Amino acid sequence: MLFHSLEFAFFIPVVFALYWLAGRGGSAAQNAVAVAASAVFYGWWDVRFLVLIAASTAIDYAVGRGLKTASGTLHRKLLLALSIVVNLGLLGFFKYANFFIVEFTEAFSLFGRQLEPRTLSIILPVGISFYTFQTLSYSIDVYRRRLEPTHDPVAFAAFVTFFPQLVAGPIERATKLLPQFAVVRRFNRDEAIDGLRQILWGLFKKLVIADNAARHADMIFNYSDAFSGSTLLLGSFFFAFQIYGDFSGYSDMAIGTARLFGIQLSQNFNFPYFSRDVAEFWRRWHISLSTWFRDYLYIPLGGSRGSRWQTVRNTFAIFIVSGFWHGANLTFIAWGALHALYFLPLQLTKRNRRYLGERAADRSIPALRQLVSMASTFTLVVLAWVLFRAKNIAHATSIFTEMASASLFTEPIFPNRRHAFYTGLLILLFLGMEWIGRHNRYAIETTAFSKHRFIRYGLYYTLLLIILAFGCFSGNAFIYFQF
Amino acid sequence: MMPRFVKQLALFLLPLGLVLAGVNYIGDAAKLFTDGYEASIAELMTQGHHVTQLSDYNDRRLQIELVKRRSTGPQIAVIGSSRAMLLNEHHFYPSSTFNHSVYAATWTDLLSLFKLLRAHNQLPDTLIIGIDPWTFNPSHLHAHTHTWLEFESDGSYVQRAPSFNTLWERWSSLFSPSYFQASMEEIPKRISGDDVPLPVNERYNAKRTRCSDGSLTYDTIFGDTDTLLVLDRVQLFLRGPLYGMKGYTTTDKEGFSAMQEMVLTAHDQGVYPIVFFAPVAPQVHARLAREYPIALNNEQRFRDWAVEKGIEVRGSFNPYHSGISIRHFYDGIHMNETGVSVFFTPRD
Numbered sequence: 001m002l003f004h005s006l007e008f009a010f011f012i013p014v015v016f017a018l019y020w021l022a023g024r025g026g027s028a029a030q031n032a033v034a035v036a037a038s039a040v041f042y043g044w045w046d047v048r049f050l051v052l053i054a055a056s057t058a059i060d061y062a063v064g065r066g067l068k069t070a071s072g073t074l075h076r077k078l079l080l081a082l083s084i085v086v087n088l089g090l091l092g093f094f095k096y097a098n099f100f101i102v103e104f105t106e107a108f109s110l111f112g113r114q115l116e117p118r119t120l121s122i123i124l125p126v127g128i129s130f131y132t133f134q135t136l137s138y139s140i141d142v143y144r145r146r147l148e149p150t151h152d153p154v155a156f157a158a159f160v161t162f163f164p165q166l167v168a169g170p171i172e173r174a175t176k177l178l179p180q181f182a183v184v185r186r187f188n189r190d191e192a193i194d195g196l197r198q199i200l201w202g203l204f205k206k207l208v209i210a211d212n213a214a215r216h217a218d219m220i221f222n223y224s225d226a227f228s229g230s231t232l233l234l235g236s237f238f239f240a241f242q243i244y245g246d247f248s249g250y251s252d253m254a255i256g257t258a259r260l261f262g263i264q265l266s267q268n269f270n271f272p273y274f275s276r277d278v279a280e281f282w283r284r285w286h287i288s289l290s291t292w293f294r295d296y297l298y299i300p301l302g303g304s305r306g307s308r309w310q311t312v313r314n315t316f317a318i319f320i321v322s323g324f325w326h327g328a329n330l331t332f333i334a335w336g337a338l339h340a341l342y343f344l345p346l347q348l349t350k351r352n353r354r355y356l357g358e359r360a361a362d363r364s365i366p367a368l369r370q371l372v373s374m375a376s377t378f379t380l381v382v383l384a385w386v387l388f389r390a391k392n393i394a395h396a397t398s399i400f401t402e403m404a405s406a407s408l409f410t411e412p413i414f415p416n417r418r419h420a421f422y423t424g425l426l427i428l429l430f431l432g433m434e435w436i437g438r439h440n441r442y443a444i445e446t447t448a449f450s451k452h453r454f455i456r457y458g459l460y461y462t463l464l465l466i467i468l469a470f471g472c473f474s475g476n477a478f479i480y481f482q483f
Numbered sequence: 484m485m486p487r488f489v490k491q492l493a494l495f496l497l498p499l500g501l502v503l504a505g506v507n508y509i510g511d512a513a514k515l516f517t518d519g520y521e522a523s524i525a526e527l528m529t530q531g532h533h534v535t536q537l538s539d540y541n542d543r544r545l546q547i548e549l550v551k552r553r554s555t556g557p558q559i560a561v562i563g564s565s566r567a568m569l570l571n572e573h574h575f576y577p578s579s580t581f582n583h584s585v586y587a588a589t590w591t592d593l594l595s596l597f598k599l600l601r602a603h604n605q606l607p608d609t610l611i612i613g614i615d616p617w618t619f620n621p622s623h624l625h626a627h628t629h630t631w632l633e634f635e636s637d638g639s640y641v642q643r644a645p646s647f648n649t650l651w652e653r654w655s656s657l658f659s660p661s662y663f664q665a666s667m668e669e670i671p672k673r674i675s676g677d678d679v680p681l682p683v684n685e686r687y688n689a690k691r692t693r694c695s696d697g698s699l700t701y702d703t704i705f706g707d708t709d710t711l712l713v714l715d716r717v718q719l720f721l722r723g724p725l726y727g728m729k730g731y732t733t734t735d736k737e738g739f740s741a742m743q744e745m746v747l748t749a750h751d752q753g754v755y756p757i758v759f760f761a762p763v764a765p766q767v768h769a770r771l772a773r774e775y776p777i778a779l780n781n782e783q784r785f786r787d788w789a790v791e792k793g794i795e796v797r798g799s800f801n802p803y804h805s806g807i808s809i810r811h812f813y814d815g816i817h818m819n820e821t822g823v824s825v826f827f828t829p830r831d
Contacts, residue, residue, distance in 0.1 A: 020485060189488045196492070214722070219715045226711055415715040457495075464499055473661045 099328030127167030185262030195259030202252030207471030210245030510666025556605025563613020617727025720815030
């Protein structure tokens with residue numbers, strides 16, 4: 001079930017009513033409604049997926065309880081290992097099995113043996129990368145004694161399966177989300193209105209920006225052989241806005257929907273395309289995943305505390321694993337490695353934390369130097385997206401080669417340039433609104449604009465009319481569902 | 484707190500609903516709220532004109548209006564979806580030809596068209612029956628049966644088919660965002676009077692044209708068969724769920740046997756039936772094979788049955804069977820004139 005589908009439009013009011021009615025029965029009743037609704041939401045794709053998530057939930061709940069009572073270090077380690085093996089095992093089997101089979105057989109051919117790869121017929125369960133990481137964080141935090149294990153299986157199930165963030169995050173930590181399910185949620189009108197506002201902004205990003213940009217990005221990348229370097233570069237820019245609008249739009253809808261139910265989720269994007277260097281970009285892009293890898297991989301590996309070599313190793317590890325998390329393809333690994341190359345010079349010269357403050361904090365337009373930094377960072381990010389979007393390394397190489405040729409300086413020619421022009425105007429409008437609202441959690445949060453009701457409502461209706469007039473209603477799924 | 488929130492939300496959405504409904508009602512892209520539009524097209528076509536400057540319209544109603552105005556049937560008739568709509572009199576010259584295909588045809592449409600022709604004693608000598616990938620999908624909505632029920636007293640069969648409520652279709656369209664986009668484009672035409680069907684002498688025009696032989700020609704922009712443009716359309720078609728294929732995991736047995744029965748009935752009544760599986764673009768075929776192999780299996784089953792009964796079959800959903808490529812298409816599922824001529828050679 002997609003957030004921008006008709007099914008969801010019927011689903012959400014029903015769940016909303018049941019959930020708040022259940023509030024009279026305490027947190028247990030609210031959690032039960034949340035779990036049931038999440039099962040319907042998730043099972044809508046394929047009921048078989050429910051078995052998997054139920055198994056993951058049950059095992060991690062049991063591991064948590066076991067860690068509470070286990071006394072010996074070995075026993076605790078074994079329990080943690082069980083959680084890690086089960087979660088990463090599920091992820092590895094469903095997401096990476098075929099990748100390793102193909103790569104293994106290809107590697108064999110290097111030794112003169114030709115093997116026919118026999119891939120498995122596996123459906124990738126939607127959102128598996130997200131909820132396995134979420135449950136893993138619970139087990140690890142309980143193991144590290146940073147979190148008291150819950151004794152409420154329904155609350156735990158609600159934490160794992162909570163439908164707004166189940167299939168594409170934000171990846172929540174148990175320390176933040178689980179306590180919210182332990183208490184009765186009281187309806188807060190202001191929170192709910194703010195949630196609706198964030199949903200509206202998410203819908204705009206997804207239906208207007210991402211899906212319109214996708215039309216051109218898909219065309220240009222799918223038939224890249226037919227296009228000049230300038231068109232390919234333009235296609236990469238379109239993809240940059242497609243993926244940002246798509247994923248951050250989903251996050252806004254998820255966070256906004258959760259707020260309708262009195263649940264606070266973490267901010268997942270913080271206007272990343274206004275970053276002044278790549279280090280800042282990674283503090284603002286897919287924040288819940290970056291911090292997950294920081295806390296559960298990078299810091300345990302030693303972070304930047306060891307020798308220079310160890311720092312380089314750890315940085316590459318986190319970026320490459322992050323890339324591989326996105327998909328079983330060498331292109332994602334290359335994308336991660338390229339970002340590591342972008343990041344390392346900043347880190348090794350200790351300039352990776354230069355930009356912790358707000359961009360152009362006390363002015364409406366950035367200084368020229370900031371503008372140049374933002375533009376150059378954005379261009380680097382766009383070039384890296386080529387690897388992310390390409391079918392394989394050879395495809396990416398051919399795109400880069402064409403981009404580096406003289407055809408980069410020719411007029412971009414591709415179908416439906418008129419539509420592309422309008423899409424470009426919409427993107428400019430979007431960027432303008434994001435810039436104005438960059439101090440907020442999302443661009444149109446109330447404080448960014450006039451407190452006057454007339455102007456505020458005028459903005460909402462304008463956005464809604466733009467969505468109706470220019471939105472794509474063909475039911476395109478979110479890109480990050482495939483991860 | 485809660486009732487106030489719900490009330491406030493309802494009040495907020497009310498003006499939006501009014502704008503949505505207002506534009507959809509006034510623009511009315513598919514002429515759901517306009518009477519007599521199809522009759523005016525049928526009148527012009529019966530007078531021998533090609534008709535252009537068309538808004539969307541109820542194709543089933545048009546067929547009924549056309550048949551009612553005609554005393555004798557053509558020698559060759561085509562029934563199918565838009566995928567068969569390009570077949571025209573030039574493919575069968577000198578025989579008289581009429582293309583009765585309707586947009587988004589389901590098997591109940593095919594059956595109703597057949598029954599319409601039979602009820603008016605207009606069965607042709609040769610009947611070309613276009614079968615589509617979605618024809619035997621039991622989950623595919625038979626969205627237009629109400630028109631047949633509304634106009635045909637002989638609607639005994641379609642009444643048993645899953646029906647779509649006329650009122651629901653009309654009033655839900657008032658609040659449809661995609662209908663809004665189409666209707667918004669219609670409003671300037673309404674104001675300037677450009678939404679009135681225009682009789683023309685040429686088959687190919689700046690806008691989509693329904694020809695006097697019932698066939699369709701696309702507007703000059705759509706008819707541009709630049710390969711990249713076609714690939715762009717194929718890709719648009721492939722975004723999101725495949726049209727008509729959702730829930731296609733079993734075969735619509737009722738539809739399958741109804742089509743078999745119709746072909747045999749036609750045959751028994753002296754009609755020469757030709758079953759036509761118009762190909763889909765290679766990319767669409769690849770996705771069909773991957774996600775809905777049942778559609779291709781059903782094609783094979785129907786083909787085997789037809790061959791066994793001595794019924795002529797042309798085409799295949801698989802474009803490679805006929806050696807055609809992307810240059811034979813307008814988009815993901817519609818062949819262009821070059822593509823159609825691979826299966827039905829123009830004779831004049």
